[in-house]
Amino acid sequence: MFYEIRTYRLKNGTTPQYLKVVEEEGIAIQKAHLGNLVGYFYSEIGVINEIVHIWAYASLDDREARRGRLAADPEWQAFLPKIRDLIEQAENKIMKPAGFSPLG
Numbered sequence: 001m002f003y004e005i006r007t008y009r010l011k012n013g014t015t016p017q018y019l020k021v022v023e024e025e026g027i028a029i030q031k032a033h034l035g036n037l038v039g040y041f042y043s044e045i046g047v048i049n050e051i052v053h054i055w056a057y058a059s060l061d062d063r064e065a066r067r068g069r070l071a072a073d074p075e076w077q078a079f080l081p082k083i084r085d086l087i088e089q090a091e092n093k094i095m096k097p098a099g100f101s102p103l104g
Contacts, residue, residue, distance in 0.1 A: 001056055001057070001058065001096075001097065001103070001104065002056070002057045002058075002059065002060060002063060002094055002095070002096055003038065003054055003055070003056055003057075003094070003095045003096070003097065003103070004054065004055045004056075004057065004063060004092065004093070004094055004095075005052065005053075005054050005092070005093045005094075005095055006052070006053050006054075006055075006090070006091070006092050007050065007051070007052050007090070007091040007092075007093075008050070008051040008052075008087045008089070008090050008091075009047070009049060009050055009087070009088050009089040009090075010049040010050070010051060010086050010087060010088060011049070011085075011086055011087075011088050012048075012049055013049070014049065014086040015042055015049055015051070017086060018051065018083055018086045018087075019042060019051075021079075021082045021083060022040075022083065025079055025082070026079050026082075026083065027040070029070070029073060029075050029076050029079060030070065030076075033066055033067075033069045033070035033073060033076075034055050034066050034067070034070060035055075035056075035057075035066060036055060036056040036057070037053070037054075037055060038054040038055060038056050038103070039052075039053065039054050040052075040053045040054075041053070056103075060094070063094075
């Protein structure tokens with residue numbers, strides 16, 4: 001299993017707006033294509049205006065195929081402008097769990 005950890009730094013004060021539009025529209029589109037959502041988080045303490053979401057994939061090929069289908073979806077393409085301007089910085093990591101990890 002591979003885990004994709006996507007971290008977004010949002011413009012100051014836009015976290016509620018971002019979460020609202022993702023909850024109302026975006027997450028359903030993502031889940032239909034990406035499948036296994038491990039968690040979706042926002043910061044309370046520490047770095048502010050930060051969103052982290054984690055997706056699990058069987059393999060890197062599985063991730064590539066799923067993300068490709070998401071990117072090609074007209075609903076997703078129509079949704080992206082609603083969040084694109086709220087994001088100041090994005091970081092993406094692919095992580096593989098250690099053999100003793102509970103998410104292995």
